[in-house]
Amino acid sequence: MTAFAVRHGGTRQLAGTGTLLRFALRRDRLMIPLWIAVDALMVLSMPGTLEGLYGTPAERADLVRQMETNSSLRAMVGPVFGDSLGALTAWRVGIYAGALAAVMSLLVVVRHTRDEEESGRQELVASGTVGRRASLTAALLAAAVANAVLALLVTAGLAGQGAAGALALGLGIAGAGMVFATMAAVVAQLTESARLARGLTAAVLGTAFVLRAAGDSGTDDGSSVLTWLSPLGWLENLRPYAGERWWVLALLAGAVVLQGAVAYALAGRRDLGMSFLPTRPGPASGRLGTASALAWRLQRGGVLGWSIGFFLAGVVYGGMTEGAADLVGDNANARRIIERMGGQSGLTDAFLASMIGMLGLVAALWIVASVLRLHGEETSGRAEPVLANAVGRLRWAAGHLVIAFGGAAWIMLLAGLGFAVGYGRQMGPVLAACLVQLPAVWVVGGVAVLLHGVLPRAAVAAWGVAGAVLLIGWIGPALDVPRAVLDVSPFGHLPKLPGGSMEWGPVAVLTGVAVLLVAGGLAGLRRRDMLT
Amino acid sequence: MTKAITVSGLHKSFGRTRALDGLDLEVAAGEVHGFLGPNGAGKSTTIRVLLGLLRADSGAAQVLGRDPWADAVEVHRRIAYVPGDVTLWRNLSGGEVIDLYGRLRGGLDAGRRAELTERFELDTTKKGRTYSKGNRQKVALVAAFASDVDLLILDEPTSGLDPLMEEVFRRCVEEERDRGRTVLLSSHILSEVEELCDRVSIIRGGRTVESGSLADLRHLTRTSVVAELAGPPDGLSALPGVHDLDVRGRRVRLQVDTERLDGVLRSLSESGVRSLTSTPPTLEELFLRHYQDEAADR
Numbered sequence: 001m002t003a004f005a006v007r008h009g010g011t012r013q014l015a016g017t018g019t020l021l022r023f024a025l026r027r028d029r030l031m032i033p034l035w036i037a038v039d040a041l042m043v044l045s046m047p048g049t050l051e052g053l054y055g056t057p058a059e060r061a062d063l064v065r066q067m068e069t070n071s072s073l074r075a076m077v078g079p080v081f082g083d084s085l086g087a088l089t090a091w092r093v094g095i096y097a098g099a100l101a102a103v104m105s106l107l108v109v110v111r112h113t114r115d116e117e118e119s120g121r122q123e124l125v126a127s128g129t130v131g132r133r134a135s136l137t138a139a140l141l142a143a144a145v146a147n148a149v150l151a152l153l154v155t156a157g158l159a160g161q162g163a164a165g166a167l168a169l170g171l172g173i174a175g176a177g178m179v180f181a182t183m184a185a186v187v188a189q190l191t192e193s194a195r196l197a198r199g200l201t202a203a204v205l206g207t208a209f210v211l212r213a214a215g216d217s218g219t220d221d222g223s224s225v226l227t228w229l230s231p232l233g234w235l236e237n238l239r240p241y242a243g244e245r246w247w248v249l250a251l252l253a254g255a256v257v258l259q260g261a262v263a264y265a266l267a268g269r270r271d272l273g274m275s276f277l278p279t280r281p282g283p284a285s286g287r288l289g290t291a292s293a294l295a296w297r298l299q300r301g302g303v304l305g306w307s308i309g310f311f312l313a314g315v316v317y318g319g320m321t322e323g324a325a326d327l328v329g330d331n332a333n334a335r336r337i338i339e340r341m342g343g344q345s346g347l348t349d350a351f352l353a354s355m356i357g358m359l360g361l362v363a364a365l366w367i368v369a370s371v372l373r374l375h376g377e378e379t380s381g382r383a384e385p386v387l388a389n390a391v392g393r394l395r396w397a398a399g400h401l402v403i404a405f406g407g408a409a410w411i412m413l414l415a416g417l418g419f420a421v422g423y424g425r426q427m428g429p430v431l432a433a434c435l436v437q438l439p440a441v442w443v444v445g446g447v448a449v450l451l452h453g454v455l456p457r458a459a460v461a462a463w464g465v466a467g468a469v470l471l472i473g474w475i476g477p478a479l480d481v482p483r484a485v486l487d488v489s490p491f492g493h494l495p496k497l498p499g500g501s502m503e504w505g506p507v508a509v510l511t512g513v514a515v516l517l518v519a520g521g522l523a524g525l526r527r528r529d530m531l532t
Numbered sequence: 533m534t535k536a537i538t539v540s541g542l543h544k545s546f547g548r549t550r551a552l553d554g555l556d557l558e559v560a561a562g563e564v565h566g567f568l569g570p571n572g573a574g575k576s577t578t579i580r581v582l583l584g585l586l587r588a589d590s591g592a593a594q595v596l597g598r599d600p601w602a603d604a605v606e607v608h609r610r611i612a613y614v615p616g617d618v619t620l621w622r623n624l625s626g627g628e629v630i631d632l633y634g635r636l637r638g639g640l641d642a643g644r645r646a647e648l649t650e651r652f653e654l655d656t657t658k659k660g661r662t663y664s665k666g667n668r669q670k671v672a673l674v675a676a677f678a679s680d681v682d683l684l685i686l687d688e689p690t691s692g693l694d695p696l697m698e699e700v701f702r703r704c705v706e707e708e709r710d711r712g713r714t715v716l717l718s719s720h721i722l723s724e725v726e727e728l729c730d731r732v733s734i735i736r737g738g739r740t741v742e743s744g745s746l747a748d749l750r751h752l753t754r755t756s757v758v759a760e761l762a763g764p765p766d767g768l769s770a771l772p773g774v775h776d777l778d779v780r781g782r783r784v785r786l787q788v789d790t791e792r793l794d795g796v797l798r799s800l801s802e803s804g805v806r807s808l809t810s811t812p813p814t815l816e817e818l819f820l821r822h823y824q825d826e827a828a829d830r
Contacts, residue, residue: 118622118661192661193622279623281657286628289635298621381619385672388583388613388685389636392605530585532576 013268016130020138024112025145032146035104038471039150043097043169044157046089060088068220075217075320081242086161090169090240095212097169098235099205101150101177105143106184106201112139114188114197117272126272136185136267140260143181147174165241168249172235175252179231180205182259189266192275199305206309208232213316231255291391295399298377299370303407306366310359310411314418317355318430321348321423349499352419352426353433359415360437360491361473363408367445368466370404375452375459378531393525401449401518408441429498436497439510440490444469446517453524456531534561535594536683536714537582542591544577544738551577552588553738559716559731561682564709566725566732567718570823574738575718576616579687582716583613596683609638612676616688616718618668620660626671627656633675645678651700665692677704684708684715690724702728722815734822741822746815753813753821754787757796762804771795782806 025032054060060083067073067080080091113136116122122135151174158166184201191197208230215227216236227233231252238248288294374397377383387396416434420427448462455461472481472489486492490513493506537559544552552574559565569575580586582595584604593600598607620629630649634640649656652670663671669692676684684705690698698721705715705728719725725732726746733743742749754775761782768784769777773792778785788796790812800808 279659279662282623282625282628282659284625284627284656286625286631288624288628288632291636294632297624381615381617382621384580384583384585385613385615385618385633386636387585387604388608388611388615389633390605390609390638391636527587529587530580532580532585 013131013133014137015134016128017134017137017141020112020125020130020134021141021145024108024138024142028108028111028142028146032104032108032142035100036146036150036153038467039097039100039104039173040153040157042100043089043093043154043173046093047085047158047161050085050088050092054088057083060084063088071217071320073320074220075213075316078212078216078236079220079222081221081239084161084241086158086165086241089158089161090165090242091236094169094172094235094240095209095232097154097173098176098232099209101147101173102180102205102231103202104146105177105181106198106205108143108146109139109181109184110188110194110197110201112142113185114191115194118192118194123272133264133267136263140181140185140263144178147177147181150174150177162241164244168238168244168246169240171249172238172240172252175249175256176231176235178256179252179259182256182263185263186259186266189263189270190275192279203305210312210316212236217320290399291386291396292399292402294386295373295403299373299400299403299407302366302370303403303410306407306411307414310363310415311418313359313362314415314420314434315422316418317359318419318422318424321351321355321419350496352423352430352498353496353500356415356419356430356433356437356497357473357491357494359434360412360441360494361470363412363437363441364444364466364469366411367404367408367441368448368462370407371401371445371448371452372459372462373404374400375456378456381532384530384532387530394522397449397522397525401445404445405442405518408445409435409438412437412441426498432502433497436494436502436507437491439507439514440494442514443490443510443517446514446521449521450517450524451521453521453528456528535559536561536563536596537565537716538592538594539578539582540592542578542581542593543589544574544581544586545589551738552581552591554591555735555738556740556743557733557735558743559714561714562709562712563730564705564715564717564728566729567716567735568720568725568732568819569735573735575735576687577738578735579613579685579716579718582685583608583611610682612637612679612681612684614669614672614676614684614686614689616691618665618672620663620668620671622661623659625657625659626654626663626667629660629671630656630675630678633672634679637679637681639680640675640678641680645674648674648677648704651704652697666694666697669693670697673701673704677708682713684713686715687718688720689717690719690721698724722819726815734819736822749818750812751790753790753818755790755793755813756785756787756811757793757800758809758811759784759800760806760808761800762806765800765803768796768799771799 054063064080064083077092078095081087116125116135125135151170153170154173155163155166155170158169180201183204184197187200188194188197191200209232211226212230212233215224215230215233216222218224219227222233222237227237234248234251237245239245288297374383377386383396387393412434413431416431419430419434423430444462444466447465448459451462452459469489469491472486473491490510493510495501495503495506535558537557539555539557542552542555543550555574555578557567557578567575567578577586581588581593582600584600584607587601595607596610600607620626624632630645631640634645652674654667654670654674658667669689673689676686690701693701702724705717708715717725717729729746731743731745732749734741761784764782765779765784768774768779768786771792772795773789774796775787775789776785784800786796793810
């Protein structure tokens, strides 16, 4: 890459990269280790979990046989290539660990490229003895360091199951991370907004997941063209612990180099702060007239994106419901996990309940993102002139909160409709199951409102709350965590619908808690100084 | 005379930093009031208290006869504010922002908006991120000047404007004054202050150090005198209020507290005056003195 840079503009294109890299790593000294820890933990905890579920070789062989005939579960986690604990680990978490590394990488790269330009900070940095491509290089190197550490941890942690497979999985996960790091680097050249760059790259990641899922539902050995179109499909086709196909790494490396080269070429050809998708002029006069209208204008893009995502997720999960339940039904331990997540009545219901519960957890991310728009408006200085008009703080906040809390209901409703389309039965109970998630989602939103109102400088800690809830909900049931830990999450108290009986008590209590949290947050907001 | 703004004994701390330390400020209705002080003196903090964005730890503040914290919305109906650092939404055009601010305040004079857009040569179709600093400032200025309010609070509003646009800004402020509106103008541009402001308040370290008309302030400072005398000067150094006396033969240079000028002139004329230049302090000297005292205090 250095050679490329030299050809295009002298030897000083990369000046300052080392300083910028250290600076980037210092700014991310919390975020990167946290992502790596979560990702590595997910992978490294899996052999133990699987051993508990499928203790004997016979049980494992049985599982593999069933997988070969179950297209729905293949779509969700990919095909299984071997019955060793290592192979099953790679099967069960490989794609998800790769996707997680991809999210981490795209966040890191956009944060140190387009984010910096959009905020105007880059201007000052670039005026120093800093080469034109130094910031991009530093951002990619930061992502590379993070992915290398992750690969190292995975390889070392799984070496007990076999060194070659551990290395293949580690490199595959890191490779998927770097593919999306370089993709984010390209997208960050194209858009003017960091938010859009993150959104577009995440959409590509989502598409990659769907392509692989579609391909794997049709074939049981990952050989579908659709699977090969997806970088996550390459990760699965590396086949760690099942006769590693090392040459697939070349695909990952090739994509990284190619995308990196494109990003470098684009970065060298454009003006600072500008993009290849320039901003179009807007209307000379506007119709916006209230704080709520402004909030809607700022958030409508997000609402649209999340709506599409939740509807499609509903369709996909709904579509695989029946087959998945069949498979799990044959394994007592897997059945126990699903039942712990989704309730005790019929397995189809339990599967539906656990899938809907997962979407509920994801909706908690939406509500935190949406509530924290208040924080973003405030710290960017855009709230100040709005509040200097005849707009009370409560009305200003209400505009965003209605979208956050109402939006959560809206996307869960769409997920329910998606399930109805994909599954085709039980429309009423499925919709009810989606909506029953809302009190728990609202509690998480309420925590965000409370933090923003009372401890505004710690408002982003709401992300930590959402992450903890997500972690408890996703891996809690599989890890046999004590009930007390599961109970910390508001989602642990929800009735298991469909199938279980509706319990109004916890729903009412959670809704009441959410109301109190929001009221407390708003009371704090009225009383405190605005951040400047 | 009614007061648009009355502030007394305002204190505000951020953690251990003391931003305001007993600040007083009075702005009469209908005047253009200059609000001056070195960086970090507490000007923006004061303005944010006046807007009810920050709550003072102690002290009293009234804006248009109301408490800016408790009655923020009512007060804001009659206020227009231009921040020193205007941030816009990336995906909203300047025109949309102007209209939004106008409506949020309770109405905008469409004719005046068009006229101001023209005068400030503002392209209202561009979107937030594509405006330069000066143009972002113009968006906020057009929104402020086009609204029908009693009080304009302007926090270094011209820091990004070119000289032509600054001239337009000055005309606009004068028009506002002619309509009987009150303007609180925080500024570092002394010519702007001198031209526009009826009275000024200078703050430093969170406290008001001087307040009054520019003539009053000048009176408190030194006048420099250069004289050519007929005979040797006599007794000048003993006079009260004389500083930096420099006598070379019959040529005398000195600085004198403006209120002691009488005595110096009397003493000079006793020796016979051939030529005399007396220079009132420039605004720059006046401010430098107030600003630099801070350095001496440290």
